Amino acid sequence: MKKKIIKTSITLFFLFITLVFFIGLNKNSVYDTTNLVGEKLTHINLNHFSKNLKITEQDLKKNNFNLINFWSSWCGPCRDEHPFLLRLKDENNINLLGVNFKDKKNNALKFLREFGNPYDLIAEDKFGKNSVNLGIYGIPESILINKDLIIIKKFIGPITEEDFKYIVTAINK
Amino acid sequence: MISNFGNTILFISAFLSSFIIYISFKNLKEDKTVLKKNIYQLCLLQSTLIILSFFILISAFITSDFSLITVYQNSHTLKPLLYKISGAWGNHEGSLLLWLIILTVFSFLFLVYNNNHPKNYRLYTLITQNFLILGFLFFLIFNSNPFSLVSPIPKEGLGLNPILQDPALAIHPPLLYIGFVGSSIYFSAAISSMLSNYQGKLFAQSIKNWVLISWSFQTIGILAGSIWAYYELGWGGFWFWDPVENASLLPWFAMTALFHSLKVLEKRNLFYFWVIILCIITFILSVTGTFLVRSGILNSVHTFANDPSRGLYILLFLSLLIFGSIFILFKKFQLNDYRINPNSKETFILVNNWFMIFYLITVLLGTIYPIFTEVLTNHKVSVGPPFYNIVIIPIVVIFLFLMSIGPNVKWIKNKFENYNLLIKILLASVLINFSIVFLFKSYSLISNFIIISSIFLIISTTLDFYKCIKKKKFNFPRLTSHLAFGFMVFFIGINHNFSFEKDFNLRLGDKEKIENYTVEFKNLNLEEFKNYKAIIGKFIIENYDKKLNLTLSPEIRIYENPNTLTYEASIRSGLLKDYYITMSNIDRSEYYNVKFQKKPFMMWIWISVIFISIGGFIRLFENEKKNY
Numbered sequence: 001m002k003k004k005i006i007k008t009s010i011t012l013f014f015l016f017i018t019l020v021f022f023i024g025l026n027k028n029s030v031y032d033t034t035n036l037v038g039e040k041l042t043h044i045n046l047n048h049f050s051k052n053l054k055i056t057e058q059d060l061k062k063n064n065f066n067l068i069n070f071w072s073s074w075c076g077p078c079r080d081e082h083p084f085l086l087r088l089k090d091e092n093n094i095n096l097l098g099v100n101f102k103d104k105k106n107n108a109l110k111f112l113r114e115f116g117n118p119y120d121l122i123a124e125d126k127f128g129k130n131s132v133n134l135g136i137y138g139i140p141e142s143i144l145i146n147k148d149l150i151i152i153k154k155f156i157g158p159i160t161e162e163d164f165k166y167i168v169t170a171i172n173k
Numbered sequence: 174m175i176s177n178f179g180n181t182i183l184f185i186s187a188f189l190s191s192f193i194i195y196i197s198f199k200n201l202k203e204d205k206t207v208l209k210k211n212i213y214q215l216c217l218l219q220s221t222l223i224i225l226s227f228f229i230l231i232s233a234f235i236t237s238d239f240s241l242i243t244v245y246q247n248s249h250t251l252k253p254l255l256y257k258i259s260g261a262w263g264n265h266e267g268s269l270l271l272w273l274i275i276l277t278v279f280s281f282l283f284l285v286y287n288n289n290h291p292k293n294y295r296l297y298t299l300i301t302q303n304f305l306i307l308g309f310l311f312f313l314i315f316n317s318n319p320f321s322l323v324s325p326i327p328k329e330g331l332g333l334n335p336i337l338q339d340p341a342l343a344i345h346p347p348l349l350y351i352g353f354v355g356s357s358i359y360f361s362a363a364i365s366s367m368l369s370n371y372q373g374k375l376f377a378q379s380i381k382n383w384v385l386i387s388w389s390f391q392t393i394g395i396l397a398g399s400i401w402a403y404y405e406l407g408w409g410g411f412w413f414w415d416p417v418e419n420a421s422l423l424p425w426f427a428m429t430a431l432f433h434s435l436k437v438l439e440k441r442n443l444f445y446f447w448v449i450i451l452c453i454i455t456f457i458l459s460v461t462g463t464f465l466v467r468s469g470i471l472n473s474v475h476t477f478a479n480d481p482s483r484g485l486y487i488l489l490f491l492s493l494l495i496f497g498s499i500f501i502l503f504k505k506f507q508l509n510d511y512r513i514n515p516n517s518k519e520t521f522i523l524v525n526n527w528f529m530i531f532y533l534i535t536v537l538l539g540t541i542y543p544i545f546t547e548v549l550t551n552h553k554v555s556v557g558p559p560f561y562n563i564v565i566i567p568i569v570v571i572f573l574f575l576m577s578i579g580p581n582v583k584w585i586k587n588k589f590e591n592y593n594l595l596i597k598i599l600l601a602s603v604l605i606n607f608s609i610v611f612l613f614k615s616y617s618l619i620s621n622f623i624i625i626s627s628i629f630l631i632i633s634t635t636l637d638f639y640k641c642i643k644k645k646k647f648n649f650p651r652l653t654s655h656l657a658f659g660f661m662v663f664f665i666g667i668n669h670n671f672s673f674e675k676d677f678n679l680r681l682g683d684k685e686k687i688e689n690y691t692v693e694f695k696n697l698n699l700e701e702f703k704n705y706k707a708i709i710g711k712f713i714i715e716n717y718d719k720k721l722n723l724t725l726s727p728e729i730r731i732y733e734n735p736n737t738l739t740y741e742a743s744i745r746s747g748l749l750k751d752y753y754i755t756m757s758n759i760d761r762s763e764y765y766n767v768k769f770q771k772k773p774f775m776m777w778i779w780i781s782v783i784f785i786s787i788g789g790f791i792r793l794f795e796n797e798k799k800n801y
Contacts, residue, residue, distance in 0.1 A: 018492045024470045024544045025484045079759045
């Protein structure tokens with residue numbers, strides 16, 4: 001009897017593992033964050049970069065469009081996209097929220113001093129956890145959202161000239 | 174043409190495998206005690222055909238025959254010859270063909286070398302192995318066919334991913350595959366041993382060399398991958414706990430546990446079922462690793478292009494393996510009451526196994542945990558180096574102490590006599606540790622323990638060496654591997670604590686001072702090579718105190734096929750330390766981002782690992798001389 005229980009539970013255990021693997025196989029597309037387009041962002045709760053404040057949905061609803069940009073001072077390609085972010089700053093219809101990803105505060109400040117600060121608001125994400133919740137798997141990445149917090153487009157990798165033009169036309173429609 | 178030829182050979186091989194299975198079953202029922210002669214011939218033919226098909230694939234790569242999809246996707250006419258050849262196994266389809274080569278060649282060699290073992294045992298092993306071969310052949314033919322055609326025939330190929338164009342990576346897959354595909358043969362032998370009731374000492378003798386071969390190759394295979402990561406990925410680390418790396422480490426733990434237990438089975442006829450379970454686990458972990466890496470279920474920095482249908486097939490194969498072997502194991506399993514003395518070599522070897530299983534479970538858990546949380550709770554987590562470091566490192570300390578004492582413990586019943594000596598060794602280790610702290614600078618508490626325990630192992634193994642030579646009773650393989658393992662942990666500890674790295678931006682002509690070093694950005698050149706262009710920086714590193722003056726030239730390479738940028742580190746390896754520099758360009762700026770690292774004793778970590786596997790090879794050589 002006891003033997004039977006042990007045998008059944010071992011078999012069940014392996015069945016469970018194979019089942020999880022099987023489901024995991026089909027679930028794979030979840031990692032592809034480009035599929036998030038059209039979905040609504042919820043539960044935004046980020047720490048402000050320099051003040052003891054929280055950044056929530058309310059802060060984003062104020063503006064017609066928001067570009068949430070994930071960056072870090074240690075990230076090479078972030079330097080590539082920086083000029084475009086600076087140019088976006090001059091656009092009226094859009095606000096830039098920069099999420100400083102797994103970075104040291106001093107380095108981040110130095111980065112902004114050196115290359116300019118394009119952001120209207122900066123949040124910090126010391127451990128990268130909030131960014132992962134937003135579907136980020138590497139930086140730089142940026143998410144363009146509208147007033148209702150619906151994701152219009154996701155930019156994986158640095159913003160390019162083309163992306164820049166896309167954003168400008170999208171927000172001036 | 175080439176495609177038809179290759180496909181025909183694969184089909185013939187599949188037919189041959191079925192035929193071998195059939196003829197072996199027939200032979201089983203016969204009363205004769207010897208194997209039919211034609212079985213040998215069939216097996217030889219089978220491995221020859223598979224090797225032939227592999228050469229066909231290689232020749233397609235060499236002649237850049239882009240009518241084959243595999244060649245088109247992974248090669249290019251401008252690629253150097255070496256990488257055209259290694260391209261043949263640098264992709265999913267070709268590497269599966271390599272799998273098959275090892276499956277069939279090992280199957281044949283096992284048959285030939287074990288002719289003093291009973292007929293039924295050998296036949297069941299052959300049958301099981303051929304089921305595995307058939308499984309992989311079907312996978313190859315119907316899902317991942319290296320001889321699939323592309324139409325119309327492209328003029329030029331897409332090229333091999335540049336970071337794979339590297340000598341260490343050219344030899345890495347074959348080495349590693351001998352390791353973990355080699356484990357298939359003792360999986361088959363274990364199943365066969367249960368089916369034919371061929372147990373105990375003789376069974377242990379029939380597989381021990383195979384375990385050694387796979388373990389030794391697995392060890393250098395992992396090393397080649399690690400060296401590649403060190404200078405190619407450009408981060409200056411050599412182990413990242415990436416799922417792919419873990420997949421190669423898991424069978425290694427199981428193999429290590431296995432050949433220690435095998436010793437007990439051989440000498441004392443104990444732990445039979447435990448050995449069987451380890452044999453099965455080793456191969457199942459190898460296939461699991463393949464599943465995790467090839468199916469794309471896990472995100473890893475260097476997974477193959479993934480495809481869920483592949484995953485499904487491997488998963489199916491994997492579950493057949495698991496449930497098939499569980500079924501047989503349950504049927505044959507008998508609980509044995511082993512009364513072993515807690516103070517005996519048997520116990521110590523068992524303890525080694527517990528540690529190995531502990532490491533195995535930790536790494537396995539860390540690797541597949543993200544899949545579980547995602548499937549069960551829809552939550553994404555990532556398990557990183559901190560988890561492994563926290564869980565594994567403290568346990569290594571205890572492990573190293575036991576590893577120093579264990580080998581000298583006697584079989585059956587032991588009495589400790591040399592407490593004094595052990596305390597002396599411990600004192601010496603502590604002393605050396607603190608002189609290291611004093612000479613360099615302080616480091617963390619846990620590092621102290623790691624260094625002390627590794628020195629403890631080094632000293633006691635060295636003393637054993639000395640004793641061996643005095644008594645003229647040699648056990649070099651064990652001593653070599655253990656000593657090398659001690660050194661490896663020691664050097665990793667030192668390396669971890671006394672490396673430094675510094676990031677800064679430099680313009681051409683600028684100088685940067687870091688501690689006693691100055692790094693000067695002297696020159697920048699653009700050079701054209703056969704299959705890439707390179708921006709080569711010239712950096713002068715000086716240290717006035719040590720009269721050091723060396724030039725390092727990191728590169729940014731621009732490959733056109735496929736269009737990729739790679740950052741090549743420039744490393745000056747020395748006996749005592751490596752200097753490591755990488756640079757990357759910053760767009761629209763004349764600055765370059767430079768990373769300068771000093772890493773002590775890197776070379777010695779590699780050498781230690783080589784010696785760990787050399788231990789295995791010496792043992793193999795000895796067994797061969799004793800005529801197995």
